[in-house]
Amino acid sequence: MKKILNKPVLAVGPFHPLQEEAEFFQLTLDGEIVTDIDMRISYNHRGIEAISETLQFDQVPFLVSRVCGICSASHPLAYVNAVEEIAGITPPERAQYVRVIINELERIHSHMLWVGLAGHFIGYDTVFMWAWKYREPVLDILEEITGNRNNYGNVKVGGCREDVPNEMIPKIRQKLDELEKKVEMLVKVVLDDPVIHARLKGVGVLTKEAARQYAVAGPTARGSGIAIDVRRDDPYAAYSDLDWNVITQPEGDVFAKAVVRLLEVLESIKIIRQAVDKLPDGPIDMEVKEIPAGEGCGHAEAPRGETFHYVRSDGGNRPVRHKIRAPSFVNVPSFRASCIGQHIADVTITLAAVDPCYSCTERLAVVDGHNNVIHDYESLLKLSREKTARIKKEIL
Amino acid sequence: MKQEELKSRLEEIKDKLIAIEQPRDNRIYLLCEAEDAYAVDKFLFEGLNLRFVIATGIDAEGCFEILYHFANDETGTFVTTRAFIRDHENPSIESITPLIPGAEWIERETHDVLGIDFKNHPNLRRLILSDDWPEGVYPLRKACPACPEPAEGSKTKELKNEKDIE
Numbered sequence: 026m027k028k029i030l031n032k033p034v035l036a037v038g039p040f041h042p043l044q045e046e047a048e049f050f051q052l053t054l055d056g057e058i059v060t061d062i063d064m065r066i067s068y069n070h071r072g073i074e075a076i077s078e079t080l081q082f083d084q085v086p087f088l089v090s091r092v093c094g095i096c097s098a099s100h101p102l103a104y105v106n107a108v109e110e111i112a113g114i115t116p117p118e119r120a121q122y123v124r125v126i127i128n129e130l131e132r133i134h135s136h137m138l139w140v141g142l143a144g145h146f147i148g149y150d151t152v153f154m155w156a157w158k159y160r161e162p163v164l165d166i167l168e169e170i171t172g173n174r175n176n177y178g179n180v181k182v183g184g185c186r187e188d189v190p191n192e193m194i195p196k197i198r199q200k201l202d203e204l205e206k207k208v209e210m211l212v213k214v215v216l217d218d219p220v221i222h223a224r225l226k227g228v229g230v231l232t233k234e235a236a237r238q239y240a241v242a243g244p245t246a247r248g249s250g251i252a253i254d255v256r257r258d259d260p261y262a263a264y265s266d267l268d269w270n271v272i273t274q275p276e277g278d279v280f281a282k283a284v285v286r287l288l289e290v291l292e293s294i295k296i297i298r299q300a301v302d303k304l305p306d307g308p309i310d311m312e313v314k315e316i317p318a319g320e321g322c323g324h325a326e327a328p329r330g331e332t333f334h335y336v337r338s339d340g341g342n343r344p345v346r347h348k349i350r351a352p353s354f355v356n357v358p359s360f361r362a363s364c365i366g367q368h369i370a371d372v373t374i375t376l377a378a379v380d381p382c383y384s385c386t387e388r389l390a391v392v393d394g395h396n397n398v399i400h401d402y403e404s405l406l407k408l409s410r411e412k413t414a415r416i417k418k419e420i421l
Numbered sequence: 422m423k424q425e426e427l428k429s430r431l432e433e434i435k436d437k438l439i440a441i442e443q444p445r446d447n448r449i450y451l452l453c454e455a456e457d458a459y460a461v462d463k464f465l466f467e468g469l470n471l472r473f474v475i476a477t478g479i480d481a482e483g484c485f486e487i488l489y490h491f492a493n494d495e496t497g498t499f500v501t502t503r504a505f506i507r508d509h510e511n512p513s514i515e516s517i518t519p520l521i522p523g524a525e526w527i528e529r530e531t532h533d534v535l536g537i538d539f540k541n542h543p544n545l546r547r548l549i550l551s552d553d554w555p556e557g558v559y560p561l562r563k564a565c566p567a568c569p570e571p572a573e574g575s576k577t578k579e580l581k582n583e584k585d586i587e
Contacts, residue, residue, distance in 0.1 A: 067548060074534075075561060238521065319444070322501070333474055346477070348475070348477040350474070
């Protein structure tokens with residue numbers, strides 16, 4: 026066993042306790058309060074930017090859809106936005122709408138997954154079971170359209186690979202109607218539950234100024250009162266034709282981020298309904314002859330925030346540089362601002378609140394320097410749940 | 422900030438720039454030398470209140486380019502500082518992490534994959550390459566060998582407090 030010399034150090038990882046992915050956090054403690062945090066990432070570095078330089082432009086979407094299984098619609102979309110900017114082409118209208126539908130379905134299933142996990146971690150396993158149950162029909166729709174529950178690989182330069190068949194639209198509508206009722210119920214449960222309020226409000230606050238300093242994106246920024254959303258700010262696909270709201274909450278705590286995500290699911294349902302109503306007839310792809318020399322910045326609003334791709338072409342058939350920035354790359358370092366000063370029982374949910382995204386498995390060790398005890402994953406989970414139980418007892 | 426206002430404000434730092442390019446209405450590139458990049462980025466982040474998105478490092482012919490992408494979300498415009506590092510042997514540029522804490526990771530990553538030294542970076546440890554990746558081999562440089570041999574006992578991605586643990 027390692028002997029602690031100076032400061033008590035709490036090691037979280039190398040696998041993330043909530044998202045069950047490879048990452049290492051080292052928390053320095055004073056009693057039970059976190060005084061410093063350091064992170065180690067990239068246990069799963071696959072060199073995708075380097076591989077991309079060896080592939081042809083039309084092969085890259087399949088590569089970047091594997092950057093992340095959950096965001097496998099947003100990454101290719103950001104990439105094709107960049108390449109279509111270089112080529113100066115606009116894909117057919119129907120393809121633009123199909124892109125919207127796939128991306129919003131992805132957002133719904135990703136947010137539902139997070140809501141379930143967040144519930145699980147504060148000891149609300151019913152929320153976990155329900156949220157994941159309601160998520161399942163969304164994955165079924167995605168599978169029916171693209172052939173896969175994840176890793177859709179559905180966009181390509183100049184259009185889409187698979188169409189949304191017109192016969193499927195009534196079914197999509199019906200599934201959305203069912204889902205909407207369930208989500209409304211979940212929203213009501215979360216917003217009315219005094220224990221969830223007490224447990225999540227004021228926890229892991231990321232102030233508006235810190236959010237700007239750490240350049241965070243997506244629900245993490247919107248939960249801190251920064252109203253940014255690529256879909257509205259720099260519309261791509263068919264978003265400029267559709268009507269929806271950008272959800273923001275000013276508080277910056279875990280509760281605010283949960284509210285943002287839940288309400289965004291309802292907005293996504295609204296977007297898909299409009300998209301299937303307006304879905305124009307016509308082809309879903311066009312011929313793209315060659316990509317001229319030039320450079321393009323493409324971005325798309327993934328469930329976790331802005332996904333940014335920069336592509337440079339020298340007129341050949343492969344990108345000479347392809348930079349990818351996933352939203353978690355800027356959201357995760359903001360833990361420095363949101364975790365320091367927190368109680369360790371709140372750290373798991375705070376770390377989870379940005380919905381970080383890496384790759385898979387689980388393990389966790391806690392070293393309490395004062396008592397020289399090693400807790401494991403179970404006991405940290407227990408600490409988090411005990412705090413919920415304590416609050417529950419005080420309130421009820 | 423509206424587009425016209427943004428364009429007129431950019432005139433304020435014109436003496437630091439080589440040129441301003443605008444290939445599309447909402448894509449603006451500010452070309453400058455590496456020495457001026459910090460001042461330009463400071464103006465964009467603090468003066469114009471733009472959002473920092475990310476930086477891209479590129480091994481271009483004979484020099485390195487660092488692209489600092491900033492966004493003006495009101496108009497969906499990217500303002501990108503394109504800084505040229507002319508010294509291909511010992512590339513270095515001033516770090517913007519003291520100015521923008523959110524740039525810490527991308528500068529560490531660029532240091533890993535391109536071997537660019539970010540001066541005054543508070544914490545330029547290895548971030549993304551694996552522990553046995555050899556020192557001095559930079560995978561995104563054009564001259565990088567296809568598959569370098571893993572190094573024996575190379576520097577690992579140690580954590581801040583590692584020296585406190587025995």
